Amino acid sequence: MSARSLGSAVLLLSAAMLFPAAATAVEVGAAAPSLRAADAAGRELSLQSLRGQVVYVDFWASWCAPCRVAMPHYQRWQQQWAALGFTVLGVNVDTVRADAERALKRAPVSFPVLYDPQGQWAETFALPTMPTAYLIGRDGVIHYIHAGFREQDLPALEARILSLLGVSR
Amino acid sequence: MKKSKALAALTQAALVLPGLATAAEIQTDYLFSHYQERDIRGSNLGGGSAERYEIQSHLFRVVSPYRDNTVGLNLTYESMSGASPWFIQPGADGKPMQVMSGASIREERVDIEGSLSRALLGGVAAVSLGYSTEDDYQAINGGVEFEIEQLETPITWSGGIGFSHDTLEPVQKTGITRIDEDNKNSVTLYGGAAIIIDAATVAQISVGYQHHDGFLTDPYKQAWFTNLANALPESRPDGRQAWTVSGKLRHHLGSPNAAVHVDYRFYRDDWEIESHTLELAWHQVLPQQWRLSPSLRWYSQSQAFFYAPYYNDFRADGFASSDYRLSPYGALSARVDVLKSIGALSLGGGVEYYEASDSYALKNVDVENPGLVEFLNFTVRLSYRF
Amino acid sequence: MKSLLISLLLLGAGLASGCTLQPVQPWQRGVLAQSEMAWDVDPLMATQRRQMQVSKEAASGGPTLGGGGCGCN
Numbered sequence: 001m002s003a004r005s006l007g008s009a010v011l012l013l014s015a016a017m018l019f020p021a022a023a024t025a026v027e028v029g030a031a032a033p034s035l036r037a038a039d040a041a042g043r044e045l046s047l048q049s050l051r052g053q054v055v056y057v058d059f060w061a062s063w064c065a066p067c068r069v070a071m072p073h074y075q076r077w078q079q080q081w082a083a084l085g086f087t088v089l090g091v092n093v094d095t096v097r098a099d100a101e102r103a104l105k106r107a108p109v110s111f112p113v114l115y116d117p118q119g120q121w122a123e124t125f126a127l128p129t130m131p132t133a134y135l136i137g138r139d140g141v142i143h144y145i146h147a148g149f150r151e152q153d154l155p156a157l158e159a160r161i162l163s164l165l166g167v168s169r
Numbered sequence: 170m171k172k173s174k175a176l177a178a179l180t181q182a183a184l185v186l187p188g189l190a191t192a193a194e195i196q197t198d199y200l201f202s203h204y205q206e207r208d209i210r211g212s213n214l215g216g217g218s219a220e221r222y223e224i225q226s227h228l229f230r231v232v233s234p235y236r237d238n239t240v241g242l243n244l245t246y247e248s249m250s251g252a253s254p255w256f257i258q259p260g261a262d263g264k265p266m267q268v269m270s271g272a273s274i275r276e277e278r279v280d281i282e283g284s285l286s287r288a289l290l291g292g293v294a295a296v297s298l299g300y301s302t303e304d305d306y307q308a309i310n311g312g313v314e315f316e317i318e319q320l321e322t323p324i325t326w327s328g329g330i331g332f333s334h335d336t337l338e339p340v341q342k343t344g345i346t347r348i349d350e351d352n353k354n355s356v357t358l359y360g361g362a363a364i365i366i367d368a369a370t371v372a373q374i375s376v377g378y379q380h381h382d383g384f385l386t387d388p389y390k391q392a393w394f395t396n397l398a399n400a401l402p403e404s405r406p407d408g409r410q411a412w413t414v415s416g417k418l419r420h421h422l423g424s425p426n427a428a429v430h431v432d433y434r435f436y437r438d439d440w441e442i443e444s445h446t447l448e449l450a451w452h453q454v455l456p457q458q459w460r461l462s463p464s465l466r467w468y469s470q471s472q473a474f475f476y477a478p479y480y481n482d483f484r485a486d487g488f489a490s491s492d493y494r495l496s497p498y499g500a501l502s503a504r505v506d507v508l509k510s511i512g513a514l515s516l517g518g519g520v521e522y523y524e525a526s527d528s529y530a531l532k533n534v535d536v537e538n539p540g541l542v543e544f545l546n547f548t549v550r551l552s553y554r555f
Numbered sequence: 556m557k558s559l560l561i562s563l564l565l566l567g568a569g570l571a572s573g574c575t576l577q578p579v580q581p582w583q584r585g586v587l588a589q590s591e592m593a594w595d596v597d598p599l600m601a602t603q604r605r606q607m608q609v610s611k612e613a614a615s616g617g618p619t620l621g622g623g624g625c626g627c628n
Contacts (some may be wrong), residue, residue, distance in 0.1 A: 059582065061582065061585055061588075063584075063585045063588035063589065064588065065192065065193040066193070068193040068194075069193050069234065093582040093585075094585060095585055099585075119580065119582050119583060122580070122581075122582035123580070123582075127580070127581050127582055128581070129581045130581045130582055130584070132581075150237045150288065151236060151237050152236070152237055198599045200599045200600060200603055202603055204607065226603060226606075228599055228602065228603055230598075230599050243602070245602075297620070310620075312620040314620065323578060323579060327618065329618075329619075329620050330620075331620035357616065357620050359616070359617070359618050359619070359620070361618045365579045365584075365587065367577065367579060368579045368583045368584070368586055368587065369586050369587070371587055371592070373594065373618065375617065375618035377616045377617055377618065379615070379616055411614075411615075411616060413614075413616045413617055415617045415618055417594060417618075419587075419592045419593075419594070421586045421587075421589065421591070421592055427591070428589070428591035428592050428596075430596075434614070434616075434617050436614035436615075436616065438613075438614075440613075442613045442614065444612075444613065444614035446614065450596075452591040452596055454591060460591070462596065468608075468612060468614075470612065470613050470614055473613070494611065494612065494613050495613055500612070506597070506600070508597075519600070521604075525611075542611055546607065548600060548603070550597070550599070550600065
C-alpha cells in the first residue's frame with residue numbers, strides 16, 4: 001500500500017468516525033420509545049403508565065439556560081391543563097443530582113421529573129439539542145418535536161397542545 | 170424536522186462565547202480595583218516625580234433576558250493620578266534616565282457600553298455600542314459579533330467586526346508644543362473556530378486583524394536628541410496594521426474538580442513589533458461553593474522599528490518615540506482570585522503582581538527602557554442574580 | 556522521511572478518530588457549560604484586566620473586539 005492510499009484510507013476512516021451517520025431518530029408519527037426512569041423519591045415512572053394523556057416530555061439540565069427559561073412556562077401549562085388530561089414529564093440529564101435539585105428549588109414544578117444521569121433516555125430519543133421536547137398524543141404517538149426554546153415559540157406550541165387536547169380557543 | 174433542527178442551534182445550551190450566552194435570569198455585577206504602580210527606581214530617574222500611576226476603577230454590569238434577547242449594560246468609572254514618563258535623557262555614561270512629568274495629573278474616565286444579543290439565522294448575534302470620555306480623550310466604539318454551531322460536527326464558528334473613533338484634545342501647557350485636537354480610527358476583525366475535543370475539553374483557534382489610522386502619537390511624550398541636547402515631541406506613523414493568531418484550551422479535571430486554562434497569542438504589526446503571550450490558569454472548585462483561581466502570565470514584545478531610548482540624530486523618516494510600550498521587553502505576572510457563592514450572591518477578590526523587565530523578553534535586549542512598569546492590582550468582586 | 560510522514564499521519568488520524576473526537580452529544584455538555592470552563596471565567600474582571608494590559612503593552616487583540624477609551628499614561 002502506498003503512503004498516499006494508506007493516508008486517504010486513514011482519513012476516510014477517521015472522517016467516518018468523526019461524523020457517524022445519525023442514529024435512527026425518534027420521529028414525528030412514530031410511537032414514543034418506552035421511557036422509564038425513577039423520580040426524586042425513587043419511584044419508577046414510565047411513558048407507558050401515562051398512556052391516555054397528552055404528554056410533553058421535556059429533556060432539560062441545570063446548566064442549560066434556555067431549559068431554565070422554559071421551566072416556569074411548563075409549570076403554568078401543568079396547572080392550567082392537568083385537569084384536561086395533560087402532563088409535562090421532565091427528564092433531567094444532569095450527572096450531579098444536587099445541581100438539578102438546586103435548579104428545581106429556584107423554579108419549583110409540580111409535574112413529575114425523572115432522572116437520567118447516564119443519558120440513557122437522551123440517547124434513545126437522540127436529542128438534536130438541549131433542550132428538546134416531545135409532544136406525545138393520547139395514543140402514544142409523537143406529534144411534534146420542539147428543539148431549543150424561545151419564548152416567541154410559545155403561542156404556536158400552546159395551540160398544538162390544545163388542539164391535541166381537543167380544546168378550541 | 171430538518172428545519173427546526175437548524176433553527177434549534179440558536180436556542181440551545183451550546184458552546185456560546187461569554188457575553189453571547191443566553192441569560193436565564195437578571196445578573197448584576199460590581200468590580201472595584203485599585204491599581205498601583207511602583208515608584209520608579211532612583212537609579213533610573215532623570216528628573217520629575219518618582220511616584221507613578223494609581224488608578225481606582227468601579228465597574229458595574231447588568232445582564233438581563235428580555236423577550237428571547239439578552240441585554241447588557243456596562244458602566245465604568247475610573248480615577249487616575251500620578252506622574253507618567255515624559256522623555257528619556259542619556260545619563261553621564263550614556264545610560265538612559267527616565268524624566269517624568271513633574272506635577273501629579275488627576276483624570277477621570279467614564280465608559281458606558283450597551284449590548285444586545287439574540288438568536289439569528291441559526292446562530293447567535295450580538296451588537297454593542299460604547300462611549301468613553303475623559304478630559305482629553307473621547308472614544309465611540311461599536312461592534313457586531315456572530316457565532317454559529319456547525320451541525321453534526323463538534324465545531325462552533327465565531328467572528329466579529331468592530332470600530333472605534335477616538336478624539337484627542339491634549340491639555341495644553343505653556344512652553345510645551347502640543348497638537349490642539351486630532352483623532353484616530355480603528356477597525357478590528359476576528360474569526361475563530363472552537364472545537365469540542367471531548368466532554369471535558371474544548372479548544373479554540375482564531376485570527377484577528379486591526380487597522381488603525383490617524384493620530385497614533387502620544388501627545389504628552391517627547392524624545393531626546395543628543396545632537397540638539399533637547400527633547401522634541403514624539404512622532405509615530407499615522408497608520409498601523411496588526412495581526413494576531415490565538416489559541417485557547419479549556420480542560421476539566423474531574424477528580425480535583427478544576428478547570429485548566431491555557432491561552433496563547435502571537436501578535437505582529439507593521440511597526441515590526443512581534444509579541445508572544447502565554448497564560449496559564451487553574452480554576453479550583455472547592456467545597457462550600459468556594460473557588461480559588463491562581464494564574465500566571467508571560468508576555469514578550471520586540472521593539473517598534475523607529476523606537477530608541479534616545480536619539481543621536483534625526484531619523485530619515487522623521488519618526489521618534491521613547492515610549493516604553495514600544496520598547497523591547499518582557500513581563501511576568503502572577504495572580505490569585507477567590508470567589509465564594511452564598512445562594513444568589515457571590516463575593517470575591519484577587520490580587521495581581523506584574524513586573525516588566527528586559528530579562529523576561531524572548532530575545533536579548535540591548536538597552537532596557539528605564540520606564541518599564543511594575544504594579545500591583547487589587548480587586549473586589551460582588552455579584553447577585555435575581 | 557516517508558515513514559515519518561506515514562507515522563505522523565497515523566498518529567493524527569488516530570488522535571482525531573479513535574479516542575479524542577468522539578462526538579460529544581448535546582446532553583453530555585454539562586461540564587463544558589460550567590462557568591469555570593468559559594473562555595472568560597469572569598467577564599467583568601477580564602474587561603478590567605484587558606484595559607490594564609492594552610494601556611501598558613504594544614500588543615492587543617484576540618478573539619474579542621475590545622472596548623474603547625484610552626486611560627493611557
